[in-house]
Amino acid sequence: MLNVTDDFPVMTYFCLTYKAARKPGGGLPGVSLATFKDAEHIVRLAVASAIVLVIFLLVRAHFIPKSFGQYGHYRGDALAELTAKPIHYAGHQTCEQCHSDVLDVKKMGKHAGVNCEGCHGPQAKHAEDPGAGKPVLPDTKVLCARCHEANLAKPKNFPQVVTADHSGGEACKTCHQPHSPLLAPGEKKKS
Amino acid sequence: MPFDGFMYPNEVELQWSVLIVVYPFLTGLVAGAFILASLERIFHVEAVKPTYRLALLTALSFLLVAPLPLQLHLGRPERSLEMYLTPHTSSAMAMFGFVYLWYLMAVILLEIWLEYRKEIVLLSQSTTGLKRQMYRLLTLGSSNLSEGALKVDDKVGWVVSLIGIPSAFLLHGYVGFIFGSIKANPWWNTPLMPVVFLFSAMVSGIAIVLLIYMATCKLRHIKIDMRCVDTIAQYLLYTFIIDFGLEMLDLIHRIYEADESFHSLNFMMQTKLFFSQVVLQIALGTVVPILTLGFIQIFHVPEKVRKLCYSICGALTIIGIFAMRWNVVIGGQLFSKSFLGYTTYKVDLISREGELIAAGLLLLPFIILAVMVKILPPWPRDEVSAAD
Amino acid sequence: MITRRRMLFLLPAAAIAYPYVLAGTPESAPNYGSAKHWWGMLLQVDKCIGCGNCVRACSAENNVPEGYYRTWVERYHVTGGPEDSPKVDSPEGGIKGFPPSPYTGGKNFFVPKMCNHCVDSPCTQVCPVGATLHTPDGVVLVDEKYCLGCRYCVQACPYGCRFLHPVKRTAEKCSLCYHRITQGLTTACCENCPTGARQLADLKNPDDPIHEFLRTHSVQVLKPHLATGAKAYYHDLDGSVR
Structure with a gap:
C-alpha cells in the first residue's frame, strides 16, 4: 500500500x-x-x-x-x-512576356498603370496553356464605365463622364483605344 | 434590408446566437447554486441547511449541461477537443476547458462524493442488482464508515468547499472576462463585466435553488421550512443590491463618460434593447424583486403571502438574469463597430442554433436533476422516511 | 512537375521555389526567407475611384463566398460639422462598383478596407486553439484545417474583417494573398487596382518605395486608439472614417 x-x-x-x-x-x-x-x-x-x-x-x-x-x-x-493555394491572376509581368506589343502601346498612354487582368480577368490558366482558356474580349461599354462613370465620391482629378450624355450608348472603343485611351490631336472631340 | 444605417459588410450576420446566451446563463446558475451551498458549509449558516445537498446537485446538473450550447454552436464541433490539446494561453476562451474540468472534477463531484459517501456505502449494501453495482462502483471499493473515516470526509469536504468558493468565482468571473476583455466591442469592454457576471450569477443561483426547494417541498407534500426560505430570500436581496449597484455603476459610467460609442449604444438601448433591457432586466427582473424582498424585510408579511412573493420574485429574477445575458451577448452584436448602424437578430425555431434547442438545453438540467435526486436523495433521512 | 509553360508563368525566383512549395516546405526554398520580409499595405484614399476591381479580384483569387468580403470598399459622405455622423454605404462591399451618389455637396470619398494584419492582432490573441496565426513575415492567417469555428476572433476584430465561411464553417479573412506574395507576386487586389490606390509594402525591404512614402506623406491607421499595430497604412484618411 x-x-x-x-x-x-x-x-x-x-x-x-x-x-x-x-x-x-x-x-x-x-x-x-x-x-x-x-x-x-x-x-x-x-x-x-x-x-x-x-x-x-x-x-x-x-x-x-x-x-x-x-x-x-x-x-x-x-x-x-x-x-500552396492556387494562383488565379498570373500578374502583368507574366502577360508581358508574350504580349510585349500591347505593353509597348500601353506604356506610352494614360493606362500605363492599369494592369492587364484588371480588365481581362484572371488569366493564370491562359498563361500556363495559351491554347486553352482564351480570354474573352471585354465589352467596353460596361468595362470603361466601371472606372469612368461620374460619381461624386471619385477624386476630382480623375477623368469621369456621364456615359449616357457622353457617348449615348456607343461603345467607348469606337473613339478610344482602350490600351491608350487619349484621342489623337487630330481626332479631338467633334463638338 | 436586415440592417439600418451602415454595417461593415461582414457584420450583418450575427456570430453568437441564443446558445451563447444560454451558456453564461447556465454557468451562472452553477456558480450561484454552489456559493449558496457553501454558505452552510463554510459560514455555518444553519438555516439554509435543508437546501445544501439540493444546491450541490443543482450545481452539478447545470454544470453538466453548460458546455453543450458551446459545443452545438461551434462551426466544427468535432474539433472542440483541440481546446485541450493546444490551448492558447493568451485566449480567455482557451482556459474554459480547464476551468470547467477543474470545477467539475475537483470541486463539485468531489464535494458531492464526500457528502454522500455514507449514503452511497449504505445504499450499496441495501440495494440489489444493477443499482447495487452502481453504488458499489461509487464507493471505489472502500466501505469504511468508521467515525474517523467520516471525520476525514468532513474535513476534506470543508477544504474542497473552501477551494470551491474561489473556483466558483473563477468559473463565472472568467465567463465575464471573455466578454469584458474584447476591446473591439464597447458594449462588452469593461473591467466590471466579470464582477457583474459574478454577482448576477449568485443572484440567479440563489433564486433557482429557492425555487427548486419550494417546488420539491410542494411535490413531496412537505411543509416548507420558512426559516430556510426567509434566510435564502434575505441573501437573495443582499446579492441583488450589490448586483444592481454594479450594473447601475456601469450604466452611469457609460452615460457620464459618453465616449465615441455612446450615441450608438444609447440609441440601441432605447430601441432594439428597450424591452429586454429596460423592461425585463431592470424593471421586472431587478427593481420589482428588490422592492418586494425589501418590503418583506421591513414589514411583517404573513407566511402565505411571503411564499407567493418568493415564488414570483424567484421567477422574475431568473427571467431578468436571462434577459441580462441576452442583452450582453446579443446586444453586443446588434450595433456596427463603425457605430453607424444596427442589425437585427432573427432566431429560427428549428435549427441547430434555434429556439427549440435552446429551450431543450434549459430544460435538460432539470431532467438531470430529477434523475440525480433519485440516485442520491438530498433530503434529510427523517424526511425521507416521513415521505415514503 | 514544372512544365515549361508553368516555368514561364512563374517568375524566375518563384520557379526556383516551386518544387519546395510542392514538397510542402516553402520556408526552405532558397529565394523566400520569411525572416527577410515584413508585409503591410499602403492604401491611398485620394486615389480610390470605387470601381470595385479589388473586391472582384480578391473574390476570384481566393474563392470568397458570395455575400462575404475579405476586402471591400466604403463610400463616405461627410456634411460639415464634427457632430454630424457620416453617411456611409457599401452595397455588396462595392463588388459591382457604386451607383451615383444620392447626395450633393459635402465631402465624398471612397475608402478601401481589408485586414490590417495587425502586429498585436486581437483576433490572434483570442483564438483558443492557435488556428489564427502570425507568420514570421507579419501576415495574419487562418489555419482552416485547425479552426473550430467558435467565432471569438470575429468578435475581437475591431475592423469587421472576419467572417465564418458558410460552407467550411471556419473563420476566414484576408490572407494578404500569402500564396502570391511568397512567390514574388503582388496581391490580387493590388495587381488589379487601376489607379495604384493599393500597394503591397515590404517594410523589411530597404528598396521598397513604402519607406520613401511613409517619410514624406501623412499616414494614418484605422482606430489607432485600439493599439492593434495595424499595418494597413492609409494616406489622406479623413477623421470621420471608422
Missing part, C-alpha cells in the same frame, strides 16, 4: 487527510495506521484521479499535431498549405 505514496497527487491528498485527521492539540504528529486506514478511500480516489490524469496527458501528447509550435502557437504545416 505504501508504494503509492510515491505518487505526488496521492501524497498531496494524504498530507491533507493526515492533517485533517489529526486531533486538534492532541496526539503526536506521525502517521498512525488507524489514521491511514480512515483515509484509505481518499487515497483510492487520488489514485483513480492520477490514473485519469496520466491517461489524459498521454492521449493529449499523442494528438497534438507534429508541426505545432514550429514558428509560434500554431501548426507549422499551415504555412506550407496556405502558400
Whole structure:
C-alpha cells in the first residue's frame, strides 16, 4: 500500500487527510495506521484521479499535431498549405512576356498603370496553356464605365463622364483605344 | 434590408446566437447554486441547511449541461477537443476547458462524493442488482464508515468547499472576462463585466435553488421550512443590491463618460434593447424583486403571502438574469463597430442554433436533476422516511 | 512537375521555389526567407475611384463566398460639422462598383478596407486553439484545417474583417494573398487596382518605395486608439472614417 505514496497527487491528498485527521492539540504528529486506514478511500480516489490524469496527458501528447509550435502557437504545416493555394491572376509581368506589343502601346498612354487582368480577368490558366482558356474580349461599354462613370465620391482629378450624355450608348472603343485611351490631336472631340 | 444605417459588410450576420446566451446563463446558475451551498458549509449558516445537498446537485446538473450550447454552436464541433490539446494561453476562451474540468472534477463531484459517501456505502449494501453495482462502483471499493473515516470526509469536504468558493468565482468571473476583455466591442469592454457576471450569477443561483426547494417541498407534500426560505430570500436581496449597484455603476459610467460609442449604444438601448433591457432586466427582473424582498424585510408579511412573493420574485429574477445575458451577448452584436448602424437578430425555431434547442438545453438540467435526486436523495433521512 | 509553360508563368525566383512549395516546405526554398520580409499595405484614399476591381479580384483569387468580403470598399459622405455622423454605404462591399451618389455637396470619398494584419492582432490573441496565426513575415492567417469555428476572433476584430465561411464553417479573412506574395507576386487586389490606390509594402525591404512614402506623406491607421499595430497604412484618411 505504501508504494503509492510515491505518487505526488496521492501524497498531496494524504498530507491533507493526515492533517485533517489529526486531533486538534492532541496526539503526536506521525502517521498512525488507524489514521491511514480512515483515509484509505481518499487515497483510492487520488489514485483513480492520477490514473485519469496520466491517461489524459498521454492521449493529449499523442494528438497534438507534429508541426505545432514550429514558428509560434500554431501548426507549422499551415504555412506550407496556405502558400500552396492556387494562383488565379498570373500578374502583368507574366502577360508581358508574350504580349510585349500591347505593353509597348500601353506604356506610352494614360493606362500605363492599369494592369492587364484588371480588365481581362484572371488569366493564370491562359498563361500556363495559351491554347486553352482564351480570354474573352471585354465589352467596353460596361468595362470603361466601371472606372469612368461620374460619381461624386471619385477624386476630382480623375477623368469621369456621364456615359449616357457622353457617348449615348456607343461603345467607348469606337473613339478610344482602350490600351491608350487619349484621342489623337487630330481626332479631338467633334463638338 | 436586415440592417439600418451602415454595417461593415461582414457584420450583418450575427456570430453568437441564443446558445451563447444560454451558456453564461447556465454557468451562472452553477456558480450561484454552489456559493449558496457553501454558505452552510463554510459560514455555518444553519438555516439554509435543508437546501445544501439540493444546491450541490443543482450545481452539478447545470454544470453538466453548460458546455453543450458551446459545443452545438461551434462551426466544427468535432474539433472542440483541440481546446485541450493546444490551448492558447493568451485566449480567455482557451482556459474554459480547464476551468470547467477543474470545477467539475475537483470541486463539485468531489464535494458531492464526500457528502454522500455514507449514503452511497449504505445504499450499496441495501440495494440489489444493477443499482447495487452502481453504488458499489461509487464507493471505489472502500466501505469504511468508521467515525474517523467520516471525520476525514468532513474535513476534506470543508477544504474542497473552501477551494470551491474561489473556483466558483473563477468559473463565472472568467465567463465575464471573455466578454469584458474584447476591446473591439464597447458594449462588452469593461473591467466590471466579470464582477457583474459574478454577482448576477449568485443572484440567479440563489433564486433557482429557492425555487427548486419550494417546488420539491410542494411535490413531496412537505411543509416548507420558512426559516430556510426567509434566510435564502434575505441573501437573495443582499446579492441583488450589490448586483444592481454594479450594473447601475456601469450604466452611469457609460452615460457620464459618453465616449465615441455612446450615441450608438444609447440609441440601441432605447430601441432594439428597450424591452429586454429596460423592461425585463431592470424593471421586472431587478427593481420589482428588490422592492418586494425589501418590503418583506421591513414589514411583517404573513407566511402565505411571503411564499407567493418568493415564488414570483424567484421567477422574475431568473427571467431578468436571462434577459441580462441576452442583452450582453446579443446586444453586443446588434450595433456596427463603425457605430453607424444596427442589425437585427432573427432566431429560427428549428435549427441547430434555434429556439427549440435552446429551450431543450434549459430544460435538460432539470431532467438531470430529477434523475440525480433519485440516485442520491438530498433530503434529510427523517424526511425521507416521513415521505415514503 | 514544372512544365515549361508553368516555368514561364512563374517568375524566375518563384520557379526556383516551386518544387519546395510542392514538397510542402516553402520556408526552405532558397529565394523566400520569411525572416527577410515584413508585409503591410499602403492604401491611398485620394486615389480610390470605387470601381470595385479589388473586391472582384480578391473574390476570384481566393474563392470568397458570395455575400462575404475579405476586402471591400466604403463610400463616405461627410456634411460639415464634427457632430454630424457620416453617411456611409457599401452595397455588396462595392463588388459591382457604386451607383451615383444620392447626395450633393459635402465631402465624398471612397475608402478601401481589408485586414490590417495587425502586429498585436486581437483576433490572434483570442483564438483558443492557435488556428489564427502570425507568420514570421507579419501576415495574419487562418489555419482552416485547425479552426473550430467558435467565432471569438470575429468578435475581437475591431475592423469587421472576419467572417465564418458558410460552407467550411471556419473563420476566414484576408490572407494578404500569402500564396502570391511568397512567390514574388503582388496581391490580387493590388495587381488589379487601376489607379495604384493599393500597394503591397515590404517594410523589411530597404528598396521598397513604402519607406520613401511613409517619410514624406501623412499616414494614418484605422482606430489607432485600439493599439492593434495595424499595418494597413492609409494616406489622406479623413477623421470621420471608422
